[in-house]
Amino acid sequence: MDLLGAVGGDDDxxxxxxxxxxxxxRQEAIREAEERRKExxxxxEEEREKMRQEIRDKYNxxxxxxxxxxxxxxxxxxxxxxxxPEELERExxxxxxxxxxxxxxxxxxxxxxxxxxxxxxxxxxVLQ
Numbered sequence: 001m002d003l004l005g006a007v008g009g010d011d012d013x014x015x016x017x018x019x020x021x022x023x024x025x026r027q028e029a030i031r032e033a034e035e036r037r038k039e040x041x042x043x044x045e046e047e048r049e050k051m052r053q054e055i056r057d058k059y060n061x062x063x064x065x066x067x068x069x070x071x072x073x074x075x076x077x078x079x080x081x082x083x084x085p086e087e088l089e090r091e092x093x094x095x096x097x098x099x100x101x102x103x104x105x106x107x108x109x110x111x112x113x114x115x116x117x118x119x120x121x122x123x124x125x126v127l128q
Contacts (some may be wrong), residue, residue, distance in 0.1 A: 056063060083091075 055061070
């Protein structure tokens with residue numbers, strides 16, 4: 001009877017390694033099965049497209065082009081067109097310019113108020 005193994009020997013490390021290895025193998029098997037499934041569906045779609053094309057050729061039918069409808073009323077914000085880096089840069093520059101002009105306007109108004117207060121105080125205080 002081995003009491004060390006029952007109490008808590010070094011078996012825990014081996015078990016963890018075996019579990020990790022089994023998990024890696026399981027993940028690999030899942031990935032391979034998914035790849036085989038995707039390949040199978042790709043081949044099936046190719047065959048279908050060949051059949052469609054043969055029918056189109058036989059009956060002189062032109063392939064329909066997908067028409068993308070642009071909704072003018074309520075565009076979905078999640079489906080909007082991604083902005084290019086140039087557009088993002090232009091927007092950032094516009095924001096900086098707006099911020100700059102607002103800061104200069106604020107500075108000018110403060111300066112005028114200070115000068116008005118100064119002139120008011122000077123007019124009320126007369127040195128003798």
